Amino acid sequence: MRLMGMKVKMILPALTEAKSPLFRPIKYSLFPPLGLATLAAFLDDDDEVVLQDEHVETLDLNDEPDLVVIQVYITNASRAYRYADHYRARGAHVCLGGLHVTALPDEAAAHADSIFLGPGEDIWQEFLRDFRAGRPRERYSAPSRRSIHGIPPIRRDLIKRHLYLVPNSLVVSRGCPHRCDFCYKEAFFQGGNGFYTQRVDEALAEIERLPGKHLYFLDDHLFGDARFASMLFDGMKGMGRVWQSASTIQAVLKPNLLEKAVEAGLRSLFVGLESLSATNLRDHAKVQNLDRDYGKGIRRLHDCGVMINASFVFGMDDDGPDVFDRTVDWAVESSIETSTFHVMTPYPGTALYERMQREGRILHRDWDLYDTRHAVFRPARMSGEELERGYWHAYEKFYRWSHLFRGAMGHDAWPDRLRHLSYAAGWKKFEKLWHLLIRFKQVSLGLPLLEKSLDRFSAKRNGDFPGHLESPMDDSGAHRKPA
Numbered sequence: 236m237r238l239m240g241m242k243v244k245m246i247l248p249a250l251t252e253a254k255s256p257l258f259r260p261i262k263y264s265l266f267p268p269l270g271l272a273t274l275a276a277f278l279d280d281d282d283e284v285v286l287q288d289e290h291v292e293t294l295d296l297n298d299e300p301d302l303v304v305i306q307v308y309i310t311n312a313s314r315a316y317r318y319a320d321h322y323r324a325r326g327a328h329v330c331l332g333g334l335h336v337t338a339l340p341d342e343a344a345a346h347a348d349s350i351f352l353g354p355g356e357d358i359w360q361e362f363l364r365d366f367r368a369g370r371p372r373e374r375y376s377a378p379s380r381r382s383i384h385g386i387p388p389i390r391r392d393l394i395k396r397h398l399y400l401v402p403n404s405l406v407v408s409r410g411c412p413h414r415c416d417f418c419y420k421e422a423f424f425q426g427g428n429g430f431y432t433q434r435v436d437e438a439l440a441e442i443e444r445l446p447g448k449h450l451y452f453l454d455d456h457l458f459g460d461a462r463f464a465s466m467l468f469d470g471m472k473g474m475g476r477v478w479q480s481a482s483t484i485q486a487v488l489k490p491n492l493l494e495k496a497v498e499a500g501l502r503s504l505f506v507g508l509e510s511l512s513a514t515n516l517r518d519h520a521k522v523q524n525l526d527r528d529y530g531k532g533i534r535r536l537h538d539c540g541v542m543i544n545a546s547f548v549f550g551m552d553d554d555g556p557d558v559f560d561r562t563v564d565w566a567v568e569s570s571i572e573t574s575t576f577h578v579m580t581p582y583p584g585t586a587l588y589e590r591m592q593r594e595g596r597i598l599h600r601d602w603d604l605y606d607t608r609h610a611v612f613r614p615a616r617m618s619g620e621e622l623e624r625g626y627w628h629a630y631e632k633f634y635r636w637s638h639l640f641r642g643a644m645g646h647d648a649w650p651d652r653l654r655h656l657s658y659a660a661g662w663k664k665f666e667k668l669w670h671l672l673i674r675f676k677q678v679s680l681g682l683p684l685l686e687k688s689l690d691r692f693s694a695k696r697n698g699d700f701p702g703h704l705e706s707p708m709d710d711s712g713a714h715r716k717p718a
């Protein structure tokens with residue numbers, strides 16, 4: 236029997252905090268649920284689909300869908316399971332997939348009719364066939380050869396664009412070529428290719444479909460396949476886009492690719508610097524950062540007119556209580572525009588988690604607190620409380636007005652100084668304003684401001700990348716040598 240015109244409900248649950256009626260940080264209204272919108276594209280035209288994202292809307296739980304599809308991240312797992320139980324009690328067939336399900340399938344299976352391990356593109360169609368034929372399996376695992384070539388266009392019509400500051404987010408690859416021990420990647424892509432891209436023409440077609448000017452690539456490492464990235468940037472040249480993405484310091488230091496990205500509209504880059512200690516980088520297999528001159532990479536980005544959002548992790552074994560001030564001081568002196576700090580968090584399924592467990596250092600398995608703000612393991616050189624306090628202190632100190640001014644003044648030209656100030660302050664000094672915009676469903680009013688602040692700069696772009704700032708203080712000489 237073929238199930239025609241199914242009622243399908245797709246849900247991205249949120250961590251409690253994002254739902255709070257009192258305060259909603261802008262972070263949760265940035266990006267739409269791309270994973271679910273990707274899976275929705277495999278449904279039939281006569282299927283009725285509703286996609287709800289709890290980060291930006293209140294879920295309607297009184298409906299009676301035939302099929303419920305829930306995406307599970309680590310911090311939304313407990314809510315995801317609650318919604319799954321709710322819909323199973325109502326007689327729906329409940330599917331759970333995503334990173335956390337792949338890491339801990341048995342935990343998820345207790346709440347689902349079918350679970351999905353690994354990226355969805357390669358298994359979702361098989362499930363839909365089985366389900367329509369009345370014989371869905373309990374478990375589907377992604378095959379070892381995976382691909383996103385030729386997948387149908389994301390169902391962007393299901394995305395409530397006005398509820399997001401960055402509705403034009405996209406991903407043109409899956410995974411990452413590197414193997415840091417704290418990353419979800421190894422568990423998620425286990426037993427198969429862990430880094431693959433779309434075809435360039437398909438990626439460009441997806442970009443063409445997006446209205447407006449601003450884009451945000453959510454790929455783990457957009458520059459990870461230099462040939463693909465180079466062709467993509469060539470294709471984007473002249474499109475008039477302004478965009479942001481993530482990459483590594485290693486890729487930044489390589490000649491040519493960054494310049495091409497800038498010509499195509501790159502204006503801000505998220506870079507995982509993680510730690511100023513070479514011992515830490517080595518311990519966590521972040522080898523692509525070893526012996527890279529961070530200061531030189533930052534100067535190179537600035538000279539190209541690209542702002543940097545540097546990501547740092549605290550609590551690695553070489554981190555003592557002085558790590559917070561040292562890192563923040565260095566970031567301010569380096570004129571890094573925005574910094575993202577994290578308490579190191581061992582995600583289940585990662586090599587880091589295995590090691591912490593072997594060493595008896597995991598404190599609990601309350602996934603709600605695995606949010607990179609809480610110490611869920613015993614740090615080596617400080618207490619968990621010190622680690623959490625230091626994390627909050629780092630944010631407070633980096634975003635102090637005096638430090639924002641100091642960082643901004645490190646640029647040579649006034650347009651760059653003003654851009655630094657407006658961009659950094661925009662994220663962290665106007666949280667109350669963001670809250671109001673979110674509350675009145677007007678968050679998209681912020682987009683023209685974001686575009687403006689990204690685009691106003693004074694790039695030298697003369698291909699000459701002069702001296703660089705002093706590199707961080709590390710006895711072993713990490714980051715000192717040019718790449």
Ligand code: B12
Binds near residue numbers: 253
């Ligand atoms: C956007 C994003 C967010 C958004 C979340 C909302 C959103 N719209 O997704 C925001 C900014 C709120 C966020 C916050 C956090 N995030 Co986040 N985020 C991302 C990011 C950058 C992109 C997600 C995305 O769109 N991916 C692209 C789509 C295509 O992939 P996907 O979502 O994984 O979906 C695929 C599969 O998972 C699978 N799938 C998913 N669901 C289902 C269901 C079924 C039935 C099936 C068949 C398949 C399936 O198929 C999909 C297609 O391939 C990822 C990194 C990444 N590159 O994925 C991190 C990531 C998901 N975040 C992560 C973390 C840790 C967090 C935080 C907890 C901590 C932090 N400091 O960032 C917070 C707290 C989140 C919360 N409130 O619960 C981790 C998750 C690790 C884990 N083990 O769960 C990631 C992987 C980053 C990382 N490298 O560590 N995040």
